[in-house]
Amino acid sequence: MSRSDVASSPHSRVTIAQVARRAGVSPTTVSHVLSGKRAVGAATRGTVMEAIRELGYRPNIVARNLRTRRSHMIAVVVPDITNPFYAVLTRGLADAVDAAGHGTYVCNTDGQHDRERKFFQDAMDRGVDGIVFASGETASQVNFGEVDQQTPIICIGDQLDHPLCDAVIPDDETGSRAAGSFLASRGYERIAMIQGPSHYGVARTAGFRSAMQAAKRKVPAERMVRGDWTRKGGYEAMKTLMALDARPDAVFCANDLMAIGALDVAHELGLSVPQDVAIVGFDDVDAATIVTPHLTTVRNPAYEAGGTAGDLLMSRMSGRYTGAGRTVVLPCPLIERGTA
Amino acid sequence: MSRSDVASSPHSRVTIAQVARRAGVSPTTVSHVLSGKRAVGAATRGTVMEAIRELGYRPNIVARNLRTRRSHMIAVVVPDITNPFYAVLTRGLADAVDAAGHGTYVCNTDGQHDRERKFFQDAMDRGVDGIVFASGETASQVNFGEVDQQTPIICIGDQLDHPLCDAVIPDDETGSRAAGSFLASRGYERIAMIQGPSHYGVARTAGFRSAMQAAKRKVPAERMVRGDWTRKGGYEAMKTLMALDARPDAVFCANDLMAIGALDVAHELGLSVPQDVAIVGFDDVDAATIVTPHLTTVRNPAYEAGGTAGDLLMSRMSGRYTGAGRTVVLPCPLIERGTA
């Protein structure tokens, strides 16, 4: 122990009153030297500081929170912290707000609406200064009962109907368009897509379609198949694609896991990638650089999303911004690697 | 909005006093119907409950925390939530304590000791009910200054010198021994190991050595090489192993990433796995089932570790247990897949 516990009372922490008594001043004065909200004489400040050090005083944050109505804590409610996307998002948020002294309280909802509601309530009851909400599906369908009109909310990936709610959304559509254009520019002709389940990831499909149109590539319905976001789903979707008479020479997958499944099929069929068939994914998960060849994909900017969510939150918490809901969209850049 | 906000005052939340006034009773009584700490008449309880519902009362948790000196919040301080091991650990913890109404406050230290200390202080100042601490390296070397002797601490992976500190440690040694024994029982003769950097992961090396001794396999020094936990490090270590005169026919790697690097080498050399060379990893990360063939490995029970950490914590917080530091070791089972 480098720093021994000076004046360690057995338990019961030292309060501001004890410091005041020791320094021969009032609690008010101690509070002021701590907060700097009012000037205190240099001599007095010195005495107080010394008393604080001698007693090893640490302010009781709970008491402070009660009085100031700020907790310096923000809640991040996500489907599952185990999912790398949300883990990275959370990290980006934490890094952004840490410097300002805010902690992050994470809640796993598993995408269940009742849990989402429960954690919203819980967070507000706990008096968090802000909430970052990332839903698996479109958030607008979520109902939060009566939400506190005070605490700012940031919604990731979609809008939420709330006066103080800002949104940060990764630009899936533009990213997908970039992927499609890239494949076309490389000269691939019969470009296919493995989409997500119906009603999901529509922006990715839209971006792809728009790119195909711009590049004058026809995409018959049989080349638009669906997977369930999993590796296995991608595997099966790819199988049906490869069984087509006019076999596609390039496949854009709505996420990396499905792209990896597609890659499995290519290997299994002895097709070389990207010569015989090109593959592009979406998300840029860690596994993208584990498969061989490394997966060409579109990056989903999780860290940046968390960071800007933190920034938006802080601009509201500090009162710097008080207007209506803002929306910031983040680019999803194409990462060229080995599969296209 | 399914539940409209009845009697929604513009802002300023409704307090227990307002409920009491409306129900024609004292705040004490309201508190008692809520907590059930003292009996209240059925009629009064009814009136109070109705007032609560009508006003949409929600208790102010911060005020409650101040009074009761409990926050129902526990801090989990880890190197990086982005690392799947810690993400899963955190999830296990959250799931364990969620039912009891505890939230989890995550802190990323990046393994820096000053940040570890800072977050420890911060957590205690915030009045968390417990701390789960997972350090990258051996925790005993960490110095926390003067820690609160009140709040229980659980240490993952190592002991910590603190009266109220329990430890939960995955049994790396037994797991590694199982891996070694398994390879021997499969008839492999020249078994090698890619260890972690010196002074790290000694338990894994120890377990492996013990298994080799029991199986009467000599392991010359040249067959014990080191990597730096990364895929690239594993790649290079495997290269030197494969260049040996008496080429190993099996390799145990101290973690999965290095095992994947070793697998790269085997593929590059045109060796078939596990016929020409067997490979076993440690951790069972997601990527273990992405490589081909799927990696045989030892599972590092992150989720269970988080869960038992939560259980130990709760047994102390509730006062059920008050004794000296406990240690629970968790088995690391061998997962047979395709590489051995």
Added chain:
DNA sequence: CCGTCCCATCAAATCGTTTTGCCGCAAGAT
């Protein structure tokens, strides 16, 4: 010498709960 102003400090109220001690009152025991 007096009025004014500012600086440093303090006493007291406040934040919204929980908890302790006390007090009627009615029912049952003696």
Added chain:
DNA sequence: ATCTTGCGGCAAAACGATTTGATGGGACGG
């Protein structure tokens, strides 16, 4: 009739900070 006992309820004191209004005393200008 008196003495316990227990129940239902209330007033007030914590919990540990912040914040507001007031105050005493020097410095300074007139």
